[in-house]
Amino acid sequence: MGFLKEEDKEYLRNEFKKNLKREVELLHFTDKNDNSDYLQSSKALLEELVELNDYLTLTVKDCSDKAELEAEGLLMCPSTKIKSSRKGFINFYGIPAGYEFSGFVEDIIDMGSDNLPLPDDVVLALSKIDEPIDIKVFITSACPYCVKAVRTAHLFSLANDNIKASMIDAYGFSDLAREHNVSSVPHIVVNDKVSFIGALPEKEFLSKIMESIE
Amino acid sequence: MQFTLKRKSEEASSEGVKSHFEAAIIGAGPAGLTAAIYLGRSKIDAVIFEKMVPGGYIVSTDWIENYPGFPDGISGEELGELFEKQSSKFGVRTENVEVTGVNFKARPMIVETMDGSYTASAIIVATGTKSKKLGVPGEEELIGKGISLCATCDAPFFEGEDIVVVGAGNSGIQESLYLSKFARSIRIIEFLDHPTAERILLDRIKEIGKIELLLSHRVTRFIGDDRLTQVEVEKRDFNQKRVLDVKGAFIYVGLVPNTGFLKGSIDMDKEGFIKTNQELKSSKEGVFAAGDVRITPLRQVATAIGDGALAAFKVRQYLEGR
Structure with a gap:
């Protein structure tokens, strides 16, 4: 079955x-x-x-x-x-x-399409990023809020391929989760430098990425 | 292993961009989804906005036993899925987008979202609530570092650890039962001198040896640098403080309404819950409120469902009477 x-x-x-x-x-x-x-x-x-x-x-x-x-x-x-x-x-x-x-x-x-459901101003700001960005989104499968954070990270990657975005099952990769001090999800880590909790709206998520660049 | 599939409504799948609707529902929890079923079956051209996953607050609830029709109980996730599945059949369009503002003075009224503006002749606000925080020192800094507001999301991180749950209402006790599958010990801290949860839940925690109730106590401080290590509690009246060594804290001390986006455009109480009359009308013509977001003596799935049905019925009458 x-x-x-x-x-x-x-x-x-x-x-x-x-x-x-x-x-x-x-x-x-x-x-x-x-x-x-x-x-x-x-x-x-x-x-x-x-x-x-x-x-x-x-x-x-x-x-x-x-x-x-x-x-x-x-x-x-x-x-x-x-x-x-x-x-x-x-x-x-x-x-x-x-x-x-x-x-x-x-x-x-x-x-498989040309969809990019992000606000125009966010797309514009993302398009200006010219250095590599790595986004890790730690989740658990029972977390109803995590999918929003994962989707946002993945859409950001579609807007600018300097951005790499991965969902990480925090339970399956517990060592890495511990290394990043994960105890609540979604827990997002940008460039192993800036981390935050929660499915933030796109603009706030973007500001965390900009923080990692500064 | 479960795979949850969020569906777009049939209407949304077939239509392109559309921005005016007879009715708009803000929030796809039990109240909003019930309203969608009733409006859809009345063939009212309606849209429902949801920023997260459909189902509302219940999707982070481990187990629900007091909603009729499920004699053995049902997980909040599954119940939310069933609500969505049923509501998507009746043609109300779903927009997975956050509502950021409203203009209830304009006619038709305006709903601002992250993806642009929509207009509607009638609106049901059903945005529900979120967990209330305690507002004590250390809390903000340690949320996500040992303090959690979602047991179903975060319980696996506390396998074999000593934890506290703050609040002995239905949510606190129910989620403690779930957390007991993971934690080594749980102390439930309750400010009142008695727990307010249903008796059946309290009987169950007695059966699980590792859960202890600390009544007449309040949390005064969360302690830890990069990670929660201790919780300071105070016994009421005696002013005695002591420190508990813990790795986790889950907070269930009440609810705050999701009404920030309304920016005071309708009458609310000082906490932000919406004032309605018996017909669920708010202070603004054409705007109704349903479910946990309004001032109501009981916030349960069963009461939200009733609200959703009544609000939709009143919207229909309102639209017909204009």
Whole structure:
């Protein structure tokens, strides 16, 4: 039995059909020797998703392939990066489960279309950033507020590909979460320098990025 | 493993940009989503605005047992999802955007959002509430560093730790039950000399040996540099202070309304809860309020649902009578 209900699949088929204009690759790094539910579920979900539209493809690579990970700008495994000919770095460390799943679907649609649902002044300010920005958004899958923070970070990356944005499952990557003193989510870290808590509105989120540059 | 799918309404999926509606609902919690069901079924051209995920405050509630229809209880996340699924069937457009301001004097009235302006002839404010903070020293600095306002979000970070929960109302006790799956010990600090939660919940905490109630106590200070390490509490009347060594604190001391965006445009009490009459009309013609955001003696899913239905009914009458 799959993870997605038939009615959800139907809904997603329609959404993908209506919105996708280009190929989108889900690049999934996993430990192929690990048969845990966590990793198997992640891969199975992605397989189900790409079945829903011809524009979607899944590439599965092994965590041991460090050179590939590095080439993709990734630090850890498991991860799923959403790629297309559109610029932007949209990545998920861990499974986009719970509330994150909706954001994952929206990210796929954005990568496969020209959507950029951000206020014009924010897009303009983002376009002026000319140095590398790394955004880590720590989440837990039961957090209803986290998806907003992850989405904002990913949209920022679509607005300017100097920005790399990753969701990080704080429970799955507990060492990194501890290193960043995470005890409430969403916990956002910009350039390992500025950190804040909460799903801030886009303009306030942007001001935290500017703070990391100053 | 669960995968929550947020759906756009059928209306929103098929339409392009549209900015005028007969009715606008601000907030997609139980009250707002119920109003959407009733307005949608009346074929009133309506929009519902939500800045976060649909479902409202309940989506961060571990378990709900006092909402009829679910004899074994239901998680707040699942109940919120069901509300949304039902409301999305009836054609009310959903806009996932934050409302930043309103103009209730203009006709039609104006709703300002992060994505631009909308107009509506009638408006239901159903923006609910958020957790109240204590306002004691150390709190602001340590929120996110050991102090949390969301047990379902943050409980896993406190596995095997000693923690406190502030407030022995229904929320404080219910969330303590959830936190007990993770924490080593929980002390619930309550200012009153008795807990105000339902008896059934209090009976359950007795069954879990690791939860202790500290009645007639208040938190006077949170202590820690980069991380919460201690909570200073004071016993009422005796003025005795002591310090508890803890790694986490969860605060459930009440609710504050999400009405900042209204900027005083309708009558509210000093805390910001909206004043309404029995028909849920606010002080401004065409503006109604429903659910926890209004002055009401009880804030529950069941009461919010009733409010949503009544507000939608009154909006329909209002639109027909103009």
